[in-house]
Amino acid sequence: MLSELFPNVRWEDMWQATYDTLYMTIISTAATFIIGLIVGIVLFLTSPHQIWANKIANFITGSLVNIFRSIPFIVLIILLIPFTKFLLGTIRGVEAALPALIIGAAPFYARMVLIALREIDKGVIEAARSMGAKTFTIIWKVLIPESMPALLSGITVTAVTLVGYTAMAGIIGAGGLGNLAFIDGFQRSRDDVTLMATIIILIIVFIIQFIGDFITTKTDKR
């Protein structure tokens, strides 16, 4: 039945593309989480009245985040071509999409981390300081656990955005469902391929959102 509805879909290619999309999404989400978290924490701690309050450091970090956040992703991919080539020796394939995906998403996530950390009760940080906690302990045992639900819902939104980004990265030849839909579906006018690729992307997004919401609710003890 499926082959009647989708006569032009080569399932082997479709699964390979799905695998590539998942691969790009998972690796880039993981890297975005770590980098975004670090940058977000630096942004938070260097802001006024915080432990590392420092106008210059805060300004520089904030500016970098804003610059990379405002470049349209498709332009960022092109701007990063020389960088990717230098890093990986090629600009094709799933690995080659990763630098652009991470650099595109991490600043976006860093902003969400900052918002999440600002929501933490200042009194709790003060209490930890009054107990003689080191800054590292405050980051690890207060800031991260106390903002965990917001950090998780933020990374869920970011992961969904990254699925979209992988489709765009597909256009420059990174592989994945976006690539398949564009080259096989659009350029050869095979609408069933485009439709199938869209359906799979939708399923991936729904699964990410479901898992994200589930874990967020689980961690929230407020």
Added chain:
Amino acid sequence: MIELKDISKIYKTKNGEIAAVKNVNLTVHKGEIFGIIGYSGAGKSTMIRLLNGLEKPTSGSVIVNGQPISSISGNKLRQARQKISMIFQHFNLLWSRTVAENIAFPLEIAGVPAAERKVRVKELIDLVGLSGRENAYPSQLSGGQKQRVGIARALANNPEVLLCDEATSALDPETTDSILELLLDINKRLGLTIVLITHEMHVIRKICHRVAVMEAGQVVETGDVLQVFQQPQADITKNFVMQVSGTKDSKDSIEQILANYPTGKIVKLTFIGNKTEQPIISQLIKQFNVEVNIVHGNISQTASGPYGTLIVQILGEDSNVQKALNLLNSIEIQTEVIEHA
């Protein structure tokens, strides 16, 4: 135990400089419960934060438990803070941790091994009366229970000093009393020095040995609680004393009595210690042939003994009334003749 010398704290704001604390000198002895009272904005929050280095003075020195808190920093300050605990108005518990995990937090900071932490947390939970709730999250506790967790957490590393930042201000009167009793008990049992800030004279009356009254960044009055209650000097102190002696409420009734009975004298008597138990009124009536009309009465318990106020109208021949007043003065009862309400 605690010594503040010539402390000033000045904040620079867009609208110029604001002195939160001005030229304060204060000594707190080992093992006493010392209260700092003042209205909001009087500088008490800044004062208490100077004691654990959360705030640094602009000038002057702070010595707590032998450590020059105002001049040390880094690791030394963090070590010192483990012996100067703090509890807060809004408890400041980590919502992501259970009761037991919250209490274990300062132990983790101090590097206590997991097995020892477990034993110590159990002891502390028993001490503050929260057995059975160790696996609850703060969101499942009442305000009083949260403050008990706060107290247990503060006691974890066997501190020398406990700082209470408006610790009962977010609690209802009954819970306030049970938390104050817990603090008093801890003070007696562990010999802990307690410094608390509050805007409620009730708290001072109930547990403090000595009190400092703050207004606009300055300490305007210091002394033993009973002495301050009996002879408040500054106007602001008189206001605070009225909070508990209830004389503010009786203002209307005094006005009415003054209007209804223009004759006689309205007298406010302030008793402390065992004089509250003597039959002074009946003595007056018998000895001087005067009539005594009670307008208002009140006895409060303080940490260092009872304290009472009584407002009476004394009627009779002028000479008899005068003799009655002389007697009151002679037996060391604070006597104040009220002419106007």
